[in-house]
Amino acid sequence: MAASTAVISLLQTLDQPNISELYHGHTADTLDSLRATSEYFLDVLEKSSYKSGIDIEKIKSLEEKIIVVSSEAEYVVETKISEIIKGDSWTFGILQHQDMLPVVEKMDNTKKQVMEILSHDDADQILDGDLKIIDK
Numbered sequence: 001m002a003a004s005t006a007v008i009s010l011l012q013t014l015d016q017p018n019i020s021e022l023y024h025g026h027t028a029d030t031l032d033s034l035r036a037t038s039e040y041f042l043d044v045l046e047k048s049s050y051k052s053g054i055d056i057e058k059i060k061s062l063e064e065k066i067i068v069v070s071s072e073a074e075y076v077v078e079t080k081i082s083e084i085i086k087g088d089s090w091t092f093g094i095l096q097h098q099d100m101l102p103v104v105e106k107m108d109n110t111k112k113q114v115m116e117i118l119s120h121d122d123a124d125q126i127l128d129g130d131l132k133i134i135d136k
Contacts, residue, residue: 003063006070007042011035013074016081030100034073037107041066044114062114069110073103 014035045066048059080099 003066004042004045006067007038010070010074011038013077030104033104034107037111040111058117062117065110065113069106073107076103
């Protein structure tokens with residue numbers, strides 16, 4: 001639940017009406033990448049939350065990773081926007097994609113870790129909604 005909340009909060013930050021005025025070009029692509037990865041996380045979290053056949057430890061591990069990286073991404077985006085609005089930034093009022101690259105890389109690495117945690121078969125089953133119940 002906390003992981004979903006962190007991802008939803010990041011998505012809301014990325015979808016702020018005024019943010020589109022602060023970026024262009026490569027930055028738009030970078031923010032789109034953050035959004036796409038966040039939506040993937042949300043999809044996995046929502047579908048895995050009602051599937052009882054997944055190892056609980058796997059779910060906890062992936063949730064922790066998602067919370068950390070989503071919170072960090074939101075912090076970076078909000079900080080950069082705040083710097084621009086306050087005029088404290090040297091970016092001439094535009095959010096630069098270079099500022100976002102480290103957090104995009106972390107998001108991508110976390111996505112790979114989530115995929116590894118779930119294993120290929122589990123991830124497909126979660127995303128397809130066909131996960132079978134496993135008794136432990």
